Amino acid sequence: MLTLGVSSLAGLVIGGSATRANAATVAYSDTDILNFALNLEYLEANFYYLAAFGTTIDKANTASTAAGAPLITLAGTVGTAGTVSGGSKVPFTTIPVASYAIETAVEEGKHVQLLLTALGSSAVAQPAINLGTAFQTLATAAKIPGGSGFSPYASDATFLVGAYVFEDVGVTAYHGAASLLTVPANLVTAAGILAVEAYHAGLIRTTINYLDPTGATIAGYTNLISTLRASLSAAGLLGVAPGSYDANPDDFGLATVSVSLGGGTNATATRITDADATNVIAFARNTTQVLNIVTGGGAVSGTAQVSPAVGVFFPAGMNAGPNGFK
Amino acid sequence: MTNLSTFINSATSRRRFLAGAGASAGAVAALGITGCAGGTTSAPSNPTTPSTAVTDTDILNFALNLEYLEASFYLYAATGAGLQSSDTTAGSAATYQTVGTVTVGDAAAVPGLTAAQQQILNEIAFEEQAHVRFLRTALGTAAIPMPDIDLSFFGPLAVAATITTAATGSGSFNPFSSFDYFLVGAFIFEDVGVTAYSGAAPLISAAGVTAGYLTAAAGILAVEAYHAGYIRTSLTGRAIAAGSAAAYPYLGAANLVADLRATLTVGDSAAPSTSGSVETSLTLPTSLTTPSAIVAASASDAVGFSRTVNQVLHVVYGSPTVGIGKGGFFPNGVNSPLATTTA
Numbered sequence: 001m002l003t004l005g006v007s008s009l010a011g012l013v014i015g016g017s018a019t020r021a022n023a024a025t026v027a028y029s030d031t032d033i034l035n036f037a038l039n040l041e042y043l044e045a046n047f048y049y050l051a052a053f054g055t056t057i058d059k060a061n062t063a064s065t066a067a068g069a070p071l072i073t074l075a076g077t078v079g080t081a082g083t084v085s086g087g088s089k090v091p092f093t094t095i096p097v098a099s100y101a102i103e104t105a106v107e108e109g110k111h112v113q114l115l116l117t118a119l120g121s122s123a124v125a126q127p128a129i130n131l132g133t134a135f136q137t138l139a140t141a142a143k144i145p146g147g148s149g150f151s152p153y154a155s156d157a158t159f160l161v162g163a164y165v166f167e168d169v170g171v172t173a174y175h176g177a178a179s180l181l182t183v184p185a186n187l188v189t190a191a192g193i194l195a196v197e198a199y200h201a202g203l204i205r206t207t208i209n210y211l212d213p214t215g216a217t218i219a220g221y222t223n224l225i226s227t228l229r230a231s232l233s234a235a236g237l238l239g240v241a242p243g244s245y246d247a248n249p250d251d252f253g254l255a256t257v258s259v260s261l262g263g264g265t266n267a268t269a270t271r272i273t274d275a276d277a278t279n280v281i282a283f284a285r286n287t288t289q290v291l292n293i294v295t296g297g298g299a300v301s302g303t304a305q306v307s308p309a310v311g312v313f314f315p316a317g318m319n320a321g322p323n324g325f326k
Numbered sequence: 327m328t329n330l331s332t333f334i335n336s337a338t339s340r341r342r343f344l345a346g347a348g349a350s351a352g353a354v355a356a357l358g359i360t361g362c363a364g365g366t367t368s369a370p371s372n373p374t375t376p377s378t379a380v381t382d383t384d385i386l387n388f389a390l391n392l393e394y395l396e397a398s399f400y401l402y403a404a405t406g407a408g409l410q411s412s413d414t415t416a417g418s419a420a421t422y423q424t425v426g427t428v429t430v431g432d433a434a435a436v437p438g439l440t441a442a443q444q445q446i447l448n449e450i451a452f453e454e455q456a457h458v459r460f461l462r463t464a465l466g467t468a469a470i471p472m473p474d475i476d477l478s479f480f481g482p483l484a485v486a487a488t489i490t491t492a493a494t495g496s497g498s499f500n501p502f503s504s505f506d507y508f509l510v511g512a513f514i515f516e517d518v519g520v521t522a523y524s525g526a527a528p529l530i531s532a533a534g535v536t537a538g539y540l541t542a543a544a545g546i547l548a549v550e551a552y553h554a555g556y557i558r559t560s561l562t563g564r565a566i567a568a569g570s571a572a573a574y575p576y577l578g579a580a581n582l583v584a585d586l587r588a589t590l591t592v593g594d595s596a597a598p599s600t601s602g603s604v605e606t607s608l609t610l611p612t613s614l615t616t617p618s619a620i621v622a623a624s625a626s627d628a629v630g631f632s633r634t635v636n637q638v639l640h641v642v643y644g645s646p647t648v649g650i651g652k653g654g655f656f657p658n659g660v661n662s663p664l665a666t667t668t669a
Contacts, residue, residue, distance in 0.1 A: 099611035195630030202555020281545035
């Protein structure tokens with residue numbers, strides 16, 4: 001069940017039936033899609049390993065070993081191997097946040113291992129990843145107060161903001177990929193990883209909401225980040241309308257909103273879930289939208305695609321097979 | 327497992343839990359070992375596919391049954407009333423035309439909430455209500471009406487899960503009596519919602535994928551996981567704040583629910599997990615170096631679980647028995663051609 005059928009996929013190409021805007025112009029195989037996910041998992045896993053243990057995924061230390069975090073052998077060979085820069089262990093002071101960081105690190109590490117194993121010789125190498133200055137660039141672009149000095153490794157609170165940057169993006173990326181996968185076993189696995197990313201997102205947003213119920217600090221920052229992501233995502237649509245069960249803008253931070261319950265009683269509700277306000281279905285993004293977010297706008301120039309997309313977290317771009325990623 | 331089976335047996339003898347399931351002590355005792363409470367000698371090769379073809383409409387309507395249940399639970403908890411009647415009616419072309427009723431039991435607005443807690447309940451209630459409306463709109467005239475729903479089933483379920491008075495303070499288990507009890511009640515549903523959508527996704531036809539049903543289902547799956555993340559984070563966080571498992575018995579109560587779910591669904595021997603371990607118990611982190619266990623996913627590769635239609639039915643019917651079509655939260659079954667468990 002949890003073995004991906006990648007080895008049987010050679011030559012399979014997605015037709016134009018995808019409902020996602022724009023992606024229909026690019027023919028991605030299941031291998032491509034899983035490699036796209038692997039790039040994102042390299043990014044997420046290294047962030048959490050650095051924050052929780054102070055090491056990258058390919059180097060064990062006492063903390064990572066004690067937590068049972070998988071030591072990743074960087075076996076991917078497709079593309080150009082890069083190095084991970086920036087990042088350091090967060091001096092956690094509260095058990096909830098520290099324990100969540102450790103749990104998430106272990107789970108993202110397992111996702112990397114799963115995809116590496118499934119893709120085998122088709123797996124992309126770990127690309128160059130910037131987990132240091134990239135956060136300051138993004139925080140500045142998002143207009144977070146003191147953004148040029150922002151570090152997700154400074155405290156429990158800033159770590160949560162750093163994690164927030166990634167988790168909802170993971171949800172939308174796997175969601176967008178779901179309808180493109182052709183092998184049922186791959187879909188089941190992708191749906192399972194999608195669920196885990198959404199658990200993480202729910203966890204992060206719940207915790208930020210508890211810590212800053214009025215939105216004065218970190219919960220307020222989530223709206224700045226979501227606004228930036230929505231803007232980058234919209235640019236990634238290249239003028240094409242979003243999908244039928246999607247919406248634009250496609251990202252919302254923590255806030256209170258008015259909702260109608262049952263017979264029409266209006267009530268105030270939180271916004272833990274990142275979804276459209278009417279149907280409450282999580283957002284989906286195509287590869288260009290995701291690329292434009294994680295490269296800080298590197299995937300789009302005006303109304304044209306830029307390939308390879310370079311910037312922010314991926315200073316040399318993602319690693320890809322012969323089709324590249326657009 | 328033996329202990330759990332014993333507990334279920336004792337619960338069965340006192341309550342109507344498993345009523346109508348032909349639940350003899352022998353049948354239930356067997357489930358912990360063989361996983362085949364119905365005495366089936368061999369499992370069908372693909373128990374998720376009944377003899378007649380499952381249509382996308384069947385799949386969406388099956389999901390709608392679950393959303394009716396979830397929305398009713400959360401709306402009662404948040405407001406003291408359920409879905410408005412216009413959200414429960416039958417589509418003109420639906421196979422089922424009778425609008426069900428909700429057996430309210432103790433269902434009521436949860437008392438004593440802080441403003442922040444009330445807002446959380448409001449959010450989840452609204453979002454499940456939105457899913458009901460979305461599915462009804464997507465199904466159009468084929469939308470099934472709300473089936474009969476029994477919100478008084480929490481009591482028997484808790485007894486079966488051995489959530490005792492001693493475990494959760496005073497009084498019998500009632501998810502509408504406090505925020506912490508509510509979290510345990512919600513815990514019963516959320517992971518099930520996640521796994522049900524995960525299990526249904528590959529069943530959607532190619533035409534359904536083109537029509538966007540898969541994308542919609544995956545998006546609802548994600549929202550269910552956001553909710554599950556909220557519930558599990560809250561239970562864990564409040565346990566950490568309380569300082570010990572003894573000081574916060576609700577964490578343990580949720581794990582008893584997970585144990586019960588695993589026992590109820592283990593009978594589907596051709597399901598994704600034949601061991602029944604589509605559950606991850608919550609833990610109580612005690613230091614800055616111990617991990618939490620918020621996410622429900624496989625220990626080996628951190629992939630979320632999925633449940634078959636049969637496994638979902640076993641949970642919501644509160645019965646491991648093969649061949650029954652109603653019980654538990656759905657006293658007259660779900661409105662679906664898939665209503666009867668086949669594995």
